[in-house]
Amino acid sequence: MQNKMGKFIKEHRMSLFVVVCAIIMLVGLSYAWLQLTLWGEKELTLRAGTLELNLDDSMSEGITMVDVVPISDEEGLESSGYTFTLENTGTIDSGYEIYLDDLDISDVDVRMKDSFVKYQLIKEDEAVGYDLLSTVGENPNRLLDKGVIGPNEKYVYTLRLWIASSATNEVMGTVFKGQLRVETMQTSPRVGSVSKVLFKESNLGDKGSIDTSDEEQTFITGEDPNNYIWYSGKLWRAVSKDTSDDSVKLITQWNMGTIPYNAEGNSAFSGSFVEEWLNDTSVDGFLGNLREPEKFLKMDSLWNATMNSSITPSKPSQTTMVTTTVGLLNAYEHKMTHQALKLGESYLNNGLQWGLITPFNNAAIRQVSIYGNFDTNPPKRLAGIRPVINLKKSVEIVAGDGSVHSPYRLKRDDDTPSTGTPLNTRYSGEYIRYGVGENNLYRIVSHENGNIKIASAEPLKNNNSFIKKKYSTENAKVLYNPEDPAYELAYFLNHDFLNPSNGFLTNEQIGMITNAKWYLGQVGYGMHYKLGKYTDETGHMLLNKQVDAKVGLLRIGELLSGQIQRYARIDGPYSTGLTVGYWVLSSYDSSWKWYIPSYGHANGSSVTASIDGSFGVRPSLNLKSTIKIASGDGTKQNPFTIYES
Numbered sequence: 160m161q162n163k164m165g166k167f168i169k170e171h172r173m174s175l176f177v178v179v180c181a182i183i184m185l186v187g188l189s190y191a192w193l194q195l196t197l198w199g200e201k202e203l204t205l206r207a208g209t210l211e212l213n214l215d216d217s218m219s220e221g222i223t224m225v226d227v228v229p230i231s232d233e234e235g236l237e238s239s240g241y242t243f244t245l246e247n248t249g250t251i252d253s254g255y256e257i258y259l260d261d262l263d264i265s266d267v268d269v270r271m272k273d274s275f276v277k278y279q280l281i282k283e284d285e286a287v288g289y290d291l292l293s294t295v296g297e298n299p300n301r302l303l304d305k306g307v308i309g310p311n312e313k314y315v316y317t318l319r320l321w322i323a324s325s326a327t328n329e330v331m332g333t334v335f336k337g338q339l340r341v342e343t344m345q346t347s348p349r350v351g352s353v354s355k356v357l358f359k360e361s362n363l364g365d366k367g368s369i370d371t372s373d374e375e376q377t378f379i380t381g382e383d384p385n386n387y388i389w390y391s392g393k394l395w396r397a398v399s400k401d402t403s404d405d406s407v408k409l410i411t412q413w414n415m416g417t418i419p420y421n422a423e424g425n426s427a428f429s430g431s432f433v434e435e436w437l438n439d440t441s442v443d444g445f446l447g448n449l450r451e452p453e454k455f456l457k458m459d460s461l462w463n464a465t466m467n468s469s470i471t472p473s474k475p476s477q478t479t480m481v482t483t484t485v486g487l488l489n490a491y492e493h494k495m496t497h498q499a500l501k502l503g504e505s506y507l508n509n510g511l512q513w514g515l516i517t518p519f520n521n522a523a524i525r526q527v528s529i530y531g532n533f534d535t536n537p538p539k540r541l542a543g544i545r546p547v548i549n550l551k552k553s554v555e556i557v558a559g560d561g562s563v564h565s566p567y568r569l570k571r572d573d574d575t576p577s578t579g580t581p582l583n584t585r586y587s588g589e590y591i592r593y594g595v596g597e598n599n600l601y602r603i604v605s606h607e608n609g610n611i612k613i614a615s616a617e618p619l620k621n622n623n624s625f626i627k628k629k630y631s632t633e634n635a636k637v638l639y640n641p642e643d644p645a646y647e648l649a650y651f652l653n654h655d656f657l658n659p660s661n662g663f664l665t666n667e668q669i670g671m672i673t674n675a676k677w678y679l680g681q682v683g684y685g686m687h688y689k690l691g692k693y694t695d696e697t698g699h700m701l702l703n704k705q706v707d708a709k710v711g712l713l714r715i716g717e718l719l720s721g722q723i724q725r726y727a728r729i730d731g732p733y734s735t736g737l738t739v740g741y742w743v744l745s746s747y748d749s750s751w752k753w754y755i756p757s758y759g760h761a762n763g764s765s766v767t768a769s770i771d772g773s774f775g776v777r778p779s780l781n782l783k784s785t786i787k788i789a790s791g792d793g794t795k796q797n798p799f800t801i802y803e804s
Contacts, residue, residue: 228322229330235277235321236289245341246313254346256305257316261298262336271333273297275326280304281317285454285553287571291323299340306555306570307351349560349567354405356556356567357386357397363561367506370498373474375402380498383506385561387412389794390569391450392588392603396506398488398496398547405552406457410488414511414543414721415445417761421538423685426518428464429481431538432687433514436716437485437546441698442605443689445546446485448587448718450572457549462486466518467525470533475517486547487516490525490533503531503729510725510735511759514542529727529758539685541753541761543721564796575792582786582801583611587718589793590616592800595662597623600798604718610673610781614713616795617724618741618775619656619663625739627773630752630766637746637766638679641708648742652710652778671803675781677711679704681746682753688716691745710780715745715753715761726758741775 247253259278264270273293280288280303287304288295295301308314318339322330349356356362358377360369367384371377377400379386386397388409395409421431428434440447452458461482465475472490488507493515497505508531515525523535526542536542550569559567576585583606591613593601600616619626629647631637640646641653656663657672680691680702687696691714694700713720724737738757745753747763754764754774764774783803791799 229324229326230321231324232277235319236279238319238321240279240281240317240319242315242317243339244313244315245308247308247310250310252307252309252346252348252351254305254307254344254350256342257303258299258340258342259292259295259301259303259318259337260340262338264334264336268334269332271330271335273301275323275330275333276335277321277323278303279319281319282314283553292320305557307346309351309355350556350558352405352552353388353397353407353550353554353556353567353569354400354552357407357561358400368498370495373495376400376408376492376495377402378492378495379506380496380500381506382500382504386506387559387561387563387566388556388569389559389566390455390572391448392586392590392793394563394566394795395548398492398507401549404457406460406549407554408492408547408549410507410547411545412509413545413723414509414513414759415546416544416716416718416720417541417755417759418544418688418716419539419682419685420514420524420536420542421685423537423539424522426466426521426524426538427479428462428487428516428518429479433487433542433544434481434483436544436688437487438483442607443692443698443716445718448605449548450586452484452548454571455548455550455554455569456484457551458484460484460486460549462516463489463491464516464518465489466520467491468519472517472533481516484548487514487545488547490515490517493527493533501531505531507531508729509545510727510729511722512543513545513759530732536760541684541715543759573792576788576799578787578789579804580788581784582782582788582799583609583784585788585793585799590791590795590798591793592791592798593668594664595668598663600795602719604713604779607781608675609784610675611784611786612675612779612781614719614779615777618739618777625775627739628742628776629768629773630742630764632767634750634765634767637750637752638704639677639706639708639711639744641706641710648712648776649708652712652776653708656710656778667803671782671786671801672709672780673783674707674709675711676705677708677744678702678714679706679744679746680714681748682715683748691715691717710778712742712744713777713779715743717743720755722755722757722759739775741777 274291276292278292363384367381370380379397388395394412396412398408398410400407418432418436420433436444438446459482461480463475464481465478467475467490472494474491496507510529512529513527517525519525519535524538526534526536528534555570556567557570557573559565561567587603587605589603591601597620601613602616604612604614631646633645636645639649641649644650655661657669659666678692682691689696689698722738725735726738728735740754740756743753747753751763752766753761756762785804786801787804789800789802791797793799
C-alpha cells in the first residue's frame with residue numbers, strides 16, 4: 160500500500176469479521192477426543208464509497224469434525240476444509256488482507272499454542288499458505304494472505320485447520336477459538352496483478368510505451384520504461400504479455416552465466432547445453448536456484464525457436480516450438496521492443512553480448528551485440544546468458560514503482576527476514592553486506608555442500624580502480640594452489656586477501672569462512688558446462704581434480720558468472736569503465752584459463768598474461784551454515800547484514 164493512500168485508508172479502512180470458531184479440547188492423561196467446529200454467516204458485504212468487497216460463504220455449509228485427534232499432514236491436507244469467496248462487485252481495485260484472529264475463551268479454559276495448530280490456505284486451487292499457525296504472526300497479526308482483487312473478480316479460498324502430529328502432551332486441555340478477519344483498502348494503480356500494472360501505459364513513465372500490433376503478444380517498448388522487477392535475488396525487465404492467458408515474460412537485466420551454447424555445428428536450442436542449464440533443478444542450474452518457481456512461473460511455457468536469418472526478423476512461424484520452464488528471447492521479440500528506436504537505444508540493450516533462442520543457420524546462433532544489434536556466434540563459443548521466464552497471471556505486485564531504484568516487488572517474494580533467519584534459507588543473487596570499504600558487497604551464489612557460497616558483487620577494487628592479477632607466473636600452472644606463490648591469484652586470495660590489515664575483510668568476517676572444495680575441470684569449446692565440476696555430463700560423480708581452500712573463484716557455468724554492469728555506452732562506441740574481465744576457475748585447455756571479458760562472453764587466456772593483459776579478481780568463498788541474518792531484505796538497496804550465531 161502506497162504512502163499517498165494513507166489518508167484514504169485511515170478514513171475508510173474497515174474490518175469484516177466472519178466467525179470461524181475452532182474449539183479444540185484435549186482432556187485426560189493422554190491424547191483424547193477432539194471436536195472442531197467451523198461456521199460462518201452466509202453473506203456479508205463491505206462498502207467504502209465506490210469500493211465493495213463481498214465475502215460469500217454460501218457455497219460452504221461449514222465443517223464439523225467429531226472425534227478428532229492430532230493427525231499427519233497428509234490427513235490434514237485431505238480434509239474437506241472451510242470454503243469462502245471474496246468478490247469485488249465495485250468499480251475499482253481493492254486491496255485486501257485475510258487474518259485469523261483469536262476469539263475470547265472462558266476463564267477456565269487455557270488457549271492452545273499456535274505451534275500446535277497446522278493450517279493450509281488454498282486460493283483458486285493453488286496453495287498460498289501451509290505451515291504451523293505460529294509462522295504467520297501472533298494474534299492479532301496472523302496474516303494468512305493478502306492481495307488485490309479487481310472489479311468483478313472473485314477468488315475462492317479454502318482454509319484447513321488441524322492439530323499437528325508433532326503436538327506434545329502440553330496441548331492437552333487447551334482450546335483454540337478463532338475468527339476470520341478481512342481488511343480492505345483502495346489500492347495504488349501500481350499494486351495488482353503483474354499484467355495489469357505493467358501494461359498500464361501511465362505506469363511505464365515517459366520513456367516507455369505499449370505496442371499492441373501483435374494479437375498474440377503485447378510488448379513493452381521504449382528507451383527505459385519503468386518495467387524493472389526484483390524476483391528471487393535478480394533484477395528483471397518485463398518484455399511482453401501473452402494475450403491468451405495474461406502471463407508476463409521477463410528477462411534478466413544482466414548476464415547470469417556464461418557457458419557453451421551447444422556442441423559445434425548444432426545451433427538448436429532444444430537439447431542444448433543452454434536449455435539444460437536454464438532448466439537444471441540441481442545446485443548447478445538456474446531453475447534450481449529460483450524461489451518457489453511452481454508458485455510464480457508457467458512451468459510449461461512454450462518457446463518459439465524457429466530458425467531465422469533475416470536482417471530484420473519478422474514474426475516467425477511456429478516451426479520449432481519447445482516446451483520448458485526457462486528459455487531465451489527470440490530475435491523477433493527483441494526487435495519488437497524497439498519500435499521507432501534504434502536497436503542500441505532499447506531498454507533491452509544492456510551494453511553486453513548475450514545469446515538468443517533463434518538459430519541463424521545450422522552452424523550459428525543469433526546473438527545481441529554490445530550495441531544492441533543482431534550478430535551471430537558459433538554454438539561452441541561461450542555465450543552470455545540472460546534467462547527468460549513467464550510469470551503466471553495470478554502473480555501480484557505489492558510494492559515498488561518499476562524504476563531501477565525501486566523495482567516492483569512480487570507478493571510472497573517481498574519478505575524481510577526476521578532477525579535470526581539462517582542465511583542458508585535464502586536465494587541465489589541476493590545481496591549481503593560483507594567485506595570492507597569499496598569491496599563490501601557480495602551475493603549469494605548457491606548452497607553447495609551444506610554451506611552458503613558467495614561471490615563479490617563485482618571484481619575487487621583499490622581506490623576505485625579494478626585490481627588485476629596474473630593467474631600464475633608459469634605456463635604449466637593452470638590448476639589452483641593457494642600455498643604456491645607461483646599461483647599468483649590463488650596465493651593472493653588465500654593470504655593477502657585474508658589479512659585484515661590489507662582492508663578487504665575484518666577478523667569477524669574471516670571467521671565466518673569455512674574451507675571448501677574447489678573443482679578444477681576443463682571446459683573447452685563446445686563442451687558441457689558440467690565438466691567443470693563432474694567427471695561427465697550426468698553430474699553424478701565429482702572430479703578428482705579439486706583443491707581445498709578458503710577462497711576460490713567461480714566456475715564456467717556457475718550462477719552469477721556473468722557481467723552485472725554495462726560495458727558499452729549507449730551514446731557511442733566507448734567503454735563505460737564499469738566492468739573488467741575477470742578470471743574463473745575452469746581451464747580452457749592444458750595451458751590456458753577462461754576469463755569473462757568486460758563485454759560478457761568468455762575467452763581463453765594464457766595464465767601468464769602480462770600485467771596489461773591480466774584480469775580482475777572476483778573472490779568466491781563459502782560461509783558457515785551457522786551464519787544468520789540480522790537485517791535487510793537482500794536487495795542491492797538494502798542488503799542483508801549477517802552474524803555468526
